Amino acid sequence: MSRDFVDWARQQVAASILLKQSVFNDMALLQAAERAAREVIRSVRAGGKVMLFGNGGSAADAQHIAAELAGRYRLERPGIAAIAVTVNASVLTAVANDYGFEHVFARQVEALGSAGDVAIGISTSGNSMSVVRGLETARAHGLITVGMTGASGGLLKSHADFCLQVPSDQTPRIQECHILIGHILCDFVEDELFGAQKTAPLPQL
Numbered sequence: 001m002s003r004d005f006v007d008w009a010r011q012q013v014a015a016s017i018l019l020k021q022s023v024f025n026d027m028a029l030l031q032a033a034e035r036a037a038r039e040v041i042r043s044v045r046a047g048g049k050v051m052l053f054g055n056g057g058s059a060a061d062a063q064h065i066a067a068e069l070a071g072r073y074r075l076e077r078p079g080i081a082a083i084a085v086t087v088n089a090s091v092l093t094a095v096a097n098d099y100g101f102e103h104v105f106a107r108q109v110e111a112l113g114s115a116g117d118v119a120i121g122i123s124t125s126g127n128s129m130s131v132v133r134g135l136e137t138a139r140a141h142g143l144i145t146v147g148m149t150g151a152s153g154g155l156l157k158s159h160a161d162f163c164l165q166v167p168s169d170q171t172p173r174i175q176e177c178h179i180l181i182g183h184i185l186c187d188f189v190e191d192e193l194f195g196a197q198k199t200a201p202l203p204q205l
Helices: 005-025 027-045 057-070 089-099 101-112 129-140 155-159 171-194
Strands: 050-054 082-084 118-122 144-149 162-165
Touching (some): 027 050, 027 118, 050 057, 050 129, 129 155, 144 155, 144 171, 155 162
């Protein structure tokens, strides 16, 4: 007999809600996210940019967050300099072919990054070598480094000035929280730079 879809769906939603409640209560994570957001604000005000990267679903998250910054999140305002270095197929395949896939982001950070920019590497495990090498190179070139990971932080943790560790080891749930955190960062950065936006009252949990 097949599983009842509604019950199955409710289990998935419940698991997502429980993890988001854990994020709600994780002061270390939220404080690290605030420091990362303030570094983005500092960099943008100084004429810098945000570079984002990850693989698979995390590549999609990098592109999503870059789009919210370069386009808009809530406010009508000038674009914020943000680029996902996951989208140029010619560069990605050339670097992967000539140097190895683990260098696909590092090479672009080296080419496009400047001291004072912010690099955000996204990996649910924290152990994706292309993302680890990207942040390692970013740090070596004077960029502020931010890692978005799962509970352990993986190898990425040692290369991130600020590591946003979602308290889970379940990839789908981590990804759901990564985009939530990404939206929070975009909202805060946009509001601090461009608008007096009223904050909605905190919901009761």
